Amino acid sequence: MNASAAEEGEEWRVRVEASAHDQSRVYMAGRDLHHVTYAAPAPVTALHTLPRDVAAFTGRDQELRSLLRAADPGGTRVVSVHTVDGMPGVGKTALVTRAAHLLADRFPDGRLFVDLYGHTPGQPAAEPADVLATLLYGVGVAPQYLPDGLQARSALWRDRLAGKRVLLVLDNAVGAAQVEPLLPASDGCLVLVTSRRRLLALDGARPLSVEPLPPDTAAALFTRVARRALDASNAGAVAEAVRLCGFLPLAIALLGARLAHHPAWPLAAFLEEFAAAQDRLGELEAGDRAVRAAFDLSYLVLPAERQHLFRRLGLHPGPDLDLHAAAALGDLPLTVVRRQMEALYVDHLVESPAPYRYRTHDLLRAYAATLAEGEPRGDRAQALERLFGHYRRAAHRADQKLTTTPRPGDSGPSDTGAEPPAFGSREQALAWMRTERPNLLACVKKGLTGPRPSDAVSLTHLLAAFLHREGPWPQAVALHRAAATAARDHDPHDEANALRDLGRALQLTGDYAAAEPALAQALALFRTARDPLGEANTLRDLGWVRQVTGDYAGAQPLLEQALRLYRAQHSRLGEANTLRTQGWIGQLTGDYTTATAVLARALRLYRALGDRNGEANTLHDLGRLRRATGDYEAAAESLEEALAIFRALGTRLGETNTLWALSRVREMTGDYASAAGLLEEALALYRELSAPIGEAHALRNLGQVRLLTGEYASASAVLHEALRLFRSLGARHGQANALRSLGRVRLRTGDHEEAAALLAEALALYRALGARPGEAHTLHGIGVAHHRRGSLAEALDLLDLSLGLFKDMGDPQGEAEVLNSRGALLAETAGPRAALEAHLAALRLARLVRSPLDEAHALEGAAHCREADGRRQAALADLRQAVAIYTRIGAAEADAAATRLAALEAERPDGG
Numbered sequence: 001m002n003a004s005a006a007e008e009g010e011e012w013r014v015r016v017e018a019s020a021h022d023q024s025r026v027y028m029a030g031r032d033l034h035h036v037t038y039a040a041p042a043p044v045t046a047l048h049t050l051p052r053d054v055a056a057f058t059g060r061d062q063e064l065r066s067l068l069r070a071a072d073p074g075g076t077r078v079v080s081v082h083t084v085d086g087m088p089g090v091g092k093t094a095l096v097t098r099a100a101h102l103l104a105d106r107f108p109d110g111r112l113f114v115d116l117y118g119h120t121p122g123q124p125a126a127e128p129a130d131v132l133a134t135l136l137y138g139v140g141v142a143p144q145y146l147p148d149g150l151q152a153r154s155a156l157w158r159d160r161l162a163g164k165r166v167l168l169v170l171d172n173a174v175g176a177a178q179v180e181p182l183l184p185a186s187d188g189c190l191v192l193v194t195s196r197r198r199l200l201a202l203d204g205a206r207p208l209s210v211e212p213l214p215p216d217t218a219a220a221l222f223t224r225v226a227r228r229a230l231d232a233s234n235a236g237a238v239a240e241a242v243r244l245c246g247f248l249p250l251a252i253a254l255l256g257a258r259l260a261h262h263p264a265w266p267l268a269a270f271l272e273e274f275a276a277a278q279d280r281l282g283e284l285e286a287g288d289r290a291v292r293a294a295f296d297l298s299y300l301v302l303p304a305e306r307q308h309l310f311r312r313l314g315l316h317p318g319p320d321l322d323l324h325a326a327a328a329l330g331d332l333p334l335t336v337v338r339r340q341m342e343a344l345y346v347d348h349l350v351e352s353p354a355p356y357r358y359r360t361h362d363l364l365r366a367y368a369a370t371l372a373e374g375e376p377r378g379d380r381a382q383a384l385e386r387l388f389g390h391y392r393r394a395a396h397r398a399d400q401k402l403t404t405t406p407r408p409g410d411s412g413p414s415d416t417g418a419e420p421p422a423f424g425s426r427e428q429a430l431a432w433m434r435t436e437r438p439n440l441l442a443c444v445k446k447g448l449t450g451p452r453p454s455d456a457v458s459l460t461h462l463l464a465a466f467l468h469r470e471g472p473w474p475q476a477v478a479l480h481r482a483a484a485t486a487a488r489d490h491d492p493h494d495e496a497n498a499l500r501d502l503g504r505a506l507q508l509t510g511d512y513a514a515a516e517p518a519l520a521q522a523l524a525l526f527r528t529a530r531d532p533l534g535e536a537n538t539l540r541d542l543g544w545v546r547q548v549t550g551d552y553a554g555a556q557p558l559l560e561q562a563l564r565l566y567r568a569q570h571s572r573l574g575e576a577n578t579l580r581t582q583g584w585i586g587q588l589t590g591d592y593t594t595a596t597a598v599l600a601r602a603l604r605l606y607r608a609l610g611d612r613n614g615e616a617n618t619l620h621d622l623g624r625l626r627r628a629t630g631d632y633e634a635a636a637e638s639l640e641e642a643l644a645i646f647r648a649l650g651t652r653l654g655e656t657n658t659l660w661a662l663s664r665v666r667e668m669t670g671d672y673a674s675a676a677g678l679l680e681e682a683l684a685l686y687r688e689l690s691a692p693i694g695e696a697h698a699l700r701n702l703g704q705v706r707l708l709t710g711e712y713a714s715a716s717a718v719l720h721e722a723l724r725l726f727r728s729l730g731a732r733h734g735q736a737n738a739l740r741s742l743g744r745v746r747l748r749t750g751d752h753e754e755a756a757a758l759l760a761e762a763l764a765l766y767r768a769l770g771a772r773p774g775e776a777h778t779l780h781g782i783g784v785a786h787h788r789r790g791s792l793a794e795a796l797d798l799l800d801l802s803l804g805l806f807k808d809m810g811d812p813q814g815e816a817e818v819l820n821s822r823g824a825l826l827a828e829t830a831g832p833r834a835a836l837e838a839h840l841a842a843l844r845l846a847r848l849v850r851s852p853l854d855e856a857h858a859l860e861g862a863a864h865c866r867e868a869d870g871r872r873q874a875a876l877a878d879l880r881q882a883v884a885i886y887t888r889i890g891a892a893e894a895d896a897a898a899t900r901l902a903a904l905e906a907e908r909p910d911g912g
Helices: 061-071 092-106 128-138 150-161 176-182 215-226 235-244 249-260 267-280 290-300 304-313 323-330 334-346 362-373 377-402 426-448 453-462 464-470 473-487 492-508 512-528 532-548 552-568 572-588 592-609 612-628 632-649 652-668 672-688 692-708 712-729 732-749 752-769 772-788 792-809 812-829 832-849 852-868 872-889 894-906
Strands: 023-029 032-038 080-085 111-115 167-173 190-195 206-209 351-354 357-359
Touching: 061 080, 061 092, 061 190, 061 206, 080 092, 092 111, 092 167, 092 190, 111 128, 128 150, 128 176, 150 176, 150 712, 167 176, 215 235, 215 249, 235 267, 290 304, 304 323, 304 334, 304 362, 323 334, 323 377, 334 357, 377 426, 377 453, 377 464, 426 453, 426 464, 426 473, 453 464, 453 473, 453 492, 464 473, 464 492, 473 492, 492 512, 492 532, 512 532, 532 552, 532 572, 552 572, 572 592, 572 612, 592 612, 612 632, 612 652, 632 652, 652 672, 652 692, 672 692, 692 712, 692 732, 712 732, 732 752, 732 772, 752 772, 772 792, 772 812, 792 812, 812 832, 812 852, 832 852, 852 872, 852 894, 872 894
Parallel strands: 080 190, 080 206, 111 167, 167 190
Antiparallel strands: 023 032, 351 357
């Protein structure tokens, strides 16, 4: 039975490549609030992550047979869970690794291995929610679409494994509560769990307790690893050695490996030396003091410089490290540390799960940490300072590739002979961040509680852009809040950065009410520190929060201030980003001339910078703007150009989002069949990319198209599916939008009570989010529901509230919608002339913002008022225009309006 350093766990790493421009954007186009995620390519799936098989595996025949029977197809058709427990070093991981390789062919859909860090010194046990994040990444779920919360992630994990045959190894579990959420529900899956504890609370699991090896198997393992023959002359010495090892495979393998690298050493003399060392055992007991003796023997024969490096490895707070981090700890050049780490690998004191990447076994990590405690405190502090410096410099370089926010220059040269890695592309920087994430977070945690919290604060700031892209956002909120607290007493500028990062993370979670004060605090601190770039960035962030919450008038001056500061600092990227935000607000407020101009300037800046993603995103914005102005041909041209760039870059999510935007153009031109086809294409791609948030938004828009064409049952079905997805992801804004759309369907089908209930639920969500555009639209819908139920006074109050909100926000299209509904109500309560005034006001606004559906509604309403007032010819003129628009755009109202027009035309002028 082998117990090399891989024996107790070989960490599963999943690397997911993504574009550096993944970012979520929320904007309002026409009458609906949408969420679009830009430019993230398909995740790289990792479905076969078992560590390599154990070469020196010896014995365990009975245990292996028990595990192999677990996959017997003749068994019961329920998910099979087997636990393997036993003391440290007893060979649990080696056993399940061998079993997993033997069973691999029976699980064609995936063989996954995950270390849960249940008993890893210095490493907290893995949280089930974080493990599920890694597993979901591995099966292709894009990181930015990961649902929040353990229950939602567990449900998505079970969904992804439904109907599949997957072998899942959960190594080093701390207890049943850690394992339970990770279990699949598919009856074709097998789960093998290792733990140092008996997992009695894991319901339905079949336990297998692993004991130390029998003496003869232990002796066979030792001689096999040591590459010596077992005979009568040495049998006694070997038996004593494995006894002193407690018959633990880990200690036996280390001892045998030591001898294997010294073929000239006499076996008897070597074992006598080992026996004499047994009194030097320390606190690293694993049921027998010989484990420490095996470690000591491997360590003490190392050259002094290698001993020094090994001790320094015990100071590293994370689960693994690369050569750059090892060089920083050891204060060595890369060329030297490469040779030393490879020598430690040969000596089985470190493992190498990937080229030039190293980790130590749990017991060896604790052993190295104990040795390091014997060094002077100052030396240890300097080593950790160098390590933190390395991670800060490398994270700074990665951040420069990942961030879309202007940053200061490079952080300077390395303090050691080992320069941090250089990143030639955003993809390389993102891959490094993903690989080093556990180490960076471990350093942050250690630093926040250490004597130099400023190190952790600055490192957290450099992680902000990465966490903004990858999430999970609640974790980002907690980290940035802790950093802001730590910085409060020592550095106002660091506190400003932390508060800005906190505000941005809160914005992503939809907590706008908390985001704005955090950003306002950051702004004040940046101004005190006389940091114009930090001030500009924060002003833009505040403008974005104001925009999302519908305070367009409040957003514009903030963005103007940011723009002036960016220009003064010659930051073209900051200027381009701010111009894009101004363009969105110009579109929302109906100032299309300004919006077109600023987007054109942004486009020129992105092209000058060679920022193809920025160029494609701006073309996407221009397409939306041109659609809003009714220039559908130009809108399609811009979107098709964006689509070509996204496809050339391989950014499939950008491609998918652009297909979605093109569907809106087809919808506005009345080509509902094409709009539905594009949405269905986008929907398939979102599902292929494992982008559930995009899938949910596509479903919602598909429901709206079917609502417009009068397919109410189908619209209701897809909107319910969208709502289910939004709820599973914890996307409250999406939930509110889906509820509002469902309420509109119920209004069309005459179910006014249900419509009011759905809209009331949406309203509560919008108000909790501080999302005023959604609140205004929903108040309008509830007002219409009250009107149709006959509650006319309440309906008028609600419509007036909605109208006031749209006026405050500067949203003329929203005003037009409400004025048309108000006109229909006034026709019943105040007479045709008051109603006509409302419809004519709506008509002016609809034409201003070029909204053909609102224009047609206003004309039809005006026609009814003129007819009621006895002005038949004027009514005919208005109704003919309305029918022409309805027909051109393919609206569901076209047939009814045409029938009314025919009836009015057939009437004799004198009424006879």
